[in-house]
Amino acid sequence: MRSQKRKLALSHKILMSVEKPARYIGGEVNAVMKDPDEVEVRFTMCFPDVYEIGMSHLGIQILYDMFNRREDVWCERVYSPWPDMDKVLREEKIPLFTLEGQTPVREMDFLGITLQYEMCYTNILQILDLSGIPLFAGERGEEDPIVIGGGPCAYNPEPIAEFFDLFYIGEGETVYDDLLDLYKRMRARGTGRRAFLEQAAGIPGIYVPALYDVEYHEDGTIRAMVPNHPHAPERVVKQLVVDMTKVPYPEKPLVPYLKATQDRVVLEIQRGCIRGCRFCQAGMVYRPVRERDVEDLKEYAVKLLENTGHDEISLSSLSSSDYTRLKELVYFLIERFGERDVNISLPSLRIDAFSLDVMSRVQDVKKSSLTFAPEAGSQRMRDVINKGLTEEVILSGAAEAFRGGWNKVKLYFMLGLPTETKEDIEGIAALANEVARVYYETVPKENRQGRVQVNSSTSFFIPKPFTPLQWAAMFTKEEYLDKARTVNEAMKRQLNHKSLRYNWHEADVSVLEGVLARGDRRVGRAILEAYRRGCLFDSWSECFDNEKWMAAFEAAGLDIAFYNLRERSLDEILPWDFIDAGVTKEFLKREWKRAMEGTVTPNCRAQCQGCGVKKFGGGVCFEGQD
Amino acid sequence: MKVRIKFRKTGLMRYIGHLDVMRYFQKVNRRAGVDIAYSAGFSPHQLMSFASPLGLGLTGEGEYLDMEVNTCGSSAAIVKRMNAVMAEGMEIVGVWRLFEGAKPAMAVVAAADYVLTPEPELWEDIKEKAEAFFAQEAISVRKKTKKSEKEVDIRPLIYDWRLLDGGIFVKLASGSADNLKPELLLEAFCRYAGQEYDPCGFSICRLELYAREGGEAEGRLVPLSDFGEEIL
Numbered sequence: 065m066r067s068q069k070r071k072l073a074l075s076h077k078i079l080m081s082v083e084k085p086a087r088y089i090g091g092e093v094n095a096v097m098k099d100p101d102e103v104e105v106r107f108t109m110c111f112p113d114v115y116e117i118g119m120s121h122l123g124i125q126i127l128y129d130m131f132n133r134r135e136d137v138w139c140e141r142v143y144s145p146w147p148d149m150d151k152v153l154r155e156e157k158i159p160l161f162t163l164e165g166q167t168p169v170r171e172m173d174f175l176g177i178t179l180q181y182e183m184c185y186t187n188i189l190q191i192l193d194l195s196g197i198p199l200f201a202g203e204r205g206e207e208d209p210i211v212i213g214g215g216p217c218a219y220n221p222e223p224i225a226e227f228f229d230l231f232y233i234g235e236g237e238t239v240y241d242d243l244l245d246l247y248k249r250m251r252a253r254g255t256g257r258r259a260f261l262e263q264a265a266g267i268p269g270i271y272v273p274a275l276y277d278v279e280y281h282e283d284g285t286i287r288a289m290v291p292n293h294p295h296a297p298e299r300v301v302k303q304l305v306v307d308m309t310k311v312p313y314p315e316k317p318l319v320p321y322l323k324a325t326q327d328r329v330v331l332e333i334q335r336g337c338i339r340g341c342r343f344c345q346a347g348m349v350y351r352p353v354r355e356r357d358v359e360d361l362k363e364y365a366v367k368l369l370e371n372t373g374h375d376e377i378s379l380s381s382l383s384s385s386d387y388t389r390l391k392e393l394v395y396f397l398i399e400r401f402g403e404r405d406v407n408i409s410l411p412s413l414r415i416d417a418f419s420l421d422v423m424s425r426v427q428d429v430k431k432s433s434l435t436f437a438p439e440a441g442s443q444r445m446r447d448v449i450n451k452g453l454t455e456e457v458i459l460s461g462a463a464e465a466f467r468g469g470w471n472k473v474k475l476y477f478m479l480g481l482p483t484e485t486k487e488d489i490e491g492i493a494a495l496a497n498e499v500a501r502v503y504y505e506t507v508p509k510e511n512r513q514g515r516v517q518v519n520s521s522t523s524f525f526i527p528k529p530f531t532p533l534q535w536a537a538m539f540t541k542e543e544y545l546d547k548a549r550t551v552n553e554a555m556k557r558q559l560n561h562k563s564l565r566y567n568w569h570e571a572d573v574s575v576l577e578g579v580l581a582r583g584d585r586r587v588g589r590a591i592l593e594a595y596r597r598g599c600l601f602d603s604w605s606e607c608f609d610n611e612k613w614m615a616a617f618e619a620a621g622l623d624i625a626f627y628n629l630r631e632r633s634l635d636e637i638l639p640w641d642f643i644d645a646g647v648t649k650e651f652l653k654r655e656w657k658r659a660m661e662g663t664v665t666p667n668c669r670a671q672c673q674g675c676g677v678k679k680f681g682g683g684v685c686f687e688g689q690d
Numbered sequence: 691m692k693v694r695i696k697f698r699k700t701g702l703m704r705y706i707g708h709l710d711v712m713r714y715f716q717k718v719n720r721r722a723g724v725d726i727a728y729s730a731g732f733s734p735h736q737l738m739s740f741a742s743p744l745g746l747g748l749t750g751e752g753e754y755l756d757m758e759v760n761t762c763g764s765s766a767a768i769v770k771r772m773n774a775v776m777a778e779g780m781e782i783v784g785v786w787r788l789f790e791g792a793k794p795a796m797a798v799v800a801a802a803d804y805v806l807t808p809e810p811e812l813w814e815d816i817k818e819k820a821e822a823f824f825a826q827e828a829i830s831v832r833k834k835t836k837k838s839e840k841e842v843d844i845r846p847l848i849y850d851w852r853l854l855d856g857g858i859f860v861k862l863a864s865g866s867a868d869n870l871k872p873e874l875l876l877e878a879f880c881r882y883a884g885q886e887y888d889p890c891g892f893s894i895c896r897l898e899l900y901a902r903e904g905g906e907a908e909g910r911l912v913p914l915s916d917f918g919e920e921i922l
């Protein structure tokens with residue numbers, strides 16, 4: 065399709081007046097062009113953040129490839145216009161357009177928005193607004209696209225429910241075909257938007273918010289969520305790929321001109337995680353673990369590097385070390401590509417002899433740093449969150465790494481976990497100190513290259529739906545900052561304080577993220593108020609404006625304390641209870657209780673916990689049984 | 691072996707900045723399987739250098755880059771292989787093996803040809819003034835450097851000019867010794883013609899890059915492609 069010259073939606077003048085015009089022109093290597101007259105359905109995938117972030121997302125590449133394999137569908141893309149472009153589009157009254165066809169988004173049949181983090185919610189409203197699509201689903205007409213949400217935040221879609229026509233709960237590869245076929249059939253019959261949504265509600269995994277009414281108790285908690293249409297199921301069951309060898313992988317991913325945050329080939333080696341960390345939403349909702357076939361992966365790696373020209377490949381999974389054929393795969397990659405100056409990056413690897421061997425071959429030991437995520441400072445706290453990493457393992461891993469020449473270590477922790485005490489908090493500094501001590505013990509003076517650097521950073525724990533800690537209370541901004549200060553002061557008291565660095569995340573963003581993560585339908589009003597007040601790109605610290613958000617909550621008549629500061633009772637109806645994410649509420653309750661007792665739970669391979677996802681019929685739950 | 695590549699950067703690619711173009715070519719080389727040489731060290735990079743970065747928004751019909759390759763097929767074969775993996779708006783025009791002792795392109799660039807195309811209405815207003823503008827003995831402009839601002843005469847840096855249908859052709863000094871950016875010339879011209887200068891009011895296309903024959907100050911200007919030979 066190279067010969068066909070595309071006409072841009074924006075003039076030369078406009079493109080030259082904004083930062084990085086390449087964000088808006090499309091035409092990237094491997095972008096798919098089709099003739100609009102020869103397709104029946106036009107679908108636009110949106111990642112509601114700036115281009116360079118959105119282009120780094122594997123999920124969109126998978127869906128883009130999947131949709132475009134269908135001859136009757138053209139899938140295009142759109143990302144959030146940066147504030148400079150936002151201003152121009154509004155001033156010049158130019159409707160937001162797709163990158164490929166440079167066609168107004170409003171002319172699409174579908175607008176699919178991926179929901180990766182809560183702090184992009186105002187950006188969703190920007191996309192709709194700039195496209196000229198009514199913000200509320202209920203106000204949309206026959207001319208407007210069907211607006212679909214999907215991705216991790218769809219596991220509690222309620223705060224943004226009223227802005228979407230439907231949500232897709234689960235992994236995109238499974239029932240989209242049914243949805244598109246239904247759309248085509250119904251459009252041919254001219255039945256209209258409302259009828260389509262009602263039928264769509266009958267497809268497994270599809271949630272149509274308009275077909276449900278929510279009733280509240282006087283104290284603000286939910287009394288009931290009731291379907292108001294016979295097609296709307298009481299519980300929407302998450303959809304997932306049972307057999308990973310049967311789903312296609314994008315072999316020709318898009319290669320942007322601008323440097324994306326992930327400027328590399330991303331190879332998804334498995335989905336899910338066996339570990340069962342109690343704070344981790346991905347670890348719960350992507351259950352069960354499903355591995356990809358190692359021979360397939362080798363083939364993909366070769367093809368992907370060839371088709372993109374990237375000089376780096378990164379293995380993607382929640383916990384790479386648990387992939388059973390990891391060694392085979394990694395040594396294949398090193399042998400095949402190590403000579404050809406391809407970097408191999410292995411995030412989420414446990415530090416042990418194998419990973420150190422691999423890392424010493426693929427990276428510059430002197431420059432790179434070693435990463436541990438103990439998540440909590442004391443063993444007691446780690447038991448509460450079921451993070452099975454012990455101090456002993458961290459220190460022996462660090463010792464081995466120091467012997468191998470590393471002298472930079474990064475440690476990741478969370479603050480504000482349930483049952484946390486001052487000792488747990490100070491334990492963060494103590495552990496960092498221990499790591500430094502191990503360095504001075506293991507590396508003789510003459511071999512030291514300056515001081516060891518131990519960088520600790522903390523984020524504030526945010527309870528997420530469908531995790532065993534979903535009932536936990538959060539804290540106020542001031543309390544969070546106190547906790548960070550406690551760590552900071554404890555760091556200064558350590559013997560090796562000169563080797564320790566500490567930084568912490570913003571507290572006000574965490575407070576908001578907490579509300580948006582566990583909020584109910586009413587929170588949508590605050591999001592709209594915030595957007596109207598100019599909030600946009602809230603995940604960017606240079607754009608985030610806490611005061612506007614606080615004013616928005618006030619204007620919406622909502623109390624943040626109600627959402628964040630109370631521990632929910634185990635029998636409260638939670639806004640996301642109507643979703644069946646696989647893990648049962650009984651399992652989550654059991655895990656919550658064990659958390660409160662500080663009892664650890666073994667991982668899926670050590671001992672199945674009967675979490676409920678076995679019903680999907682695949683993955684780790686059936687390992688070793690044919 | 692050192693090769694010189696001539697390429698076109700047109701259409702949408704004008705919005706891709708120089709650093710991104712560099713990264714683009716690194717990927718093209720990998721996709722096309724060009725056997726390019728790498729620097730030594732822990733983070734090796736492709737041995738490749740561009741003759742002269744092209745500003746954002748400009749198009750180029752005769753852009754150059756030099757590469758060090760280990761092995762290489764015929765010129766025609768490389769052109770074909772690279773073009774097979776190009777994006778819309780980028781095209782390889784030719785590949786030459788550099789003559790023994792030829793200096794890197796970026797060290798020898800001395801002049802560049804441009805076509806400057808104003809928006810049609812603007813063109814109607816200024817085209818009458820072109821003759822008189824270029825006929826001036828001296829054209830004084832204020833040139834801003836990092837430290838100061840000074841008056842310079844740019845007339846000697848304009849080697850040639852010609853009216854075209856709807857625009858102007860110019861040959862300007864370019865490179866490390868003398869350099870005249872087309873934007874600066876246009877600014878001076880607009881001021882002379884009594885028009886406000888709007889950088890987006892013009893399309894600028896760089897047609898060709900030249901070096902001095904024999905590297906002598908008085909040497910003839912020859913296109914950069916003349917410093918090598920076709921690989922058969």
Ligand code: SF4
Pocket residue numbers: 351352353667668669671672673674675676677678684685
């Ligand atoms: S059913 Fe058992 S093996 Fe399967 S995911 Fe749940 S705990 Fe793990």
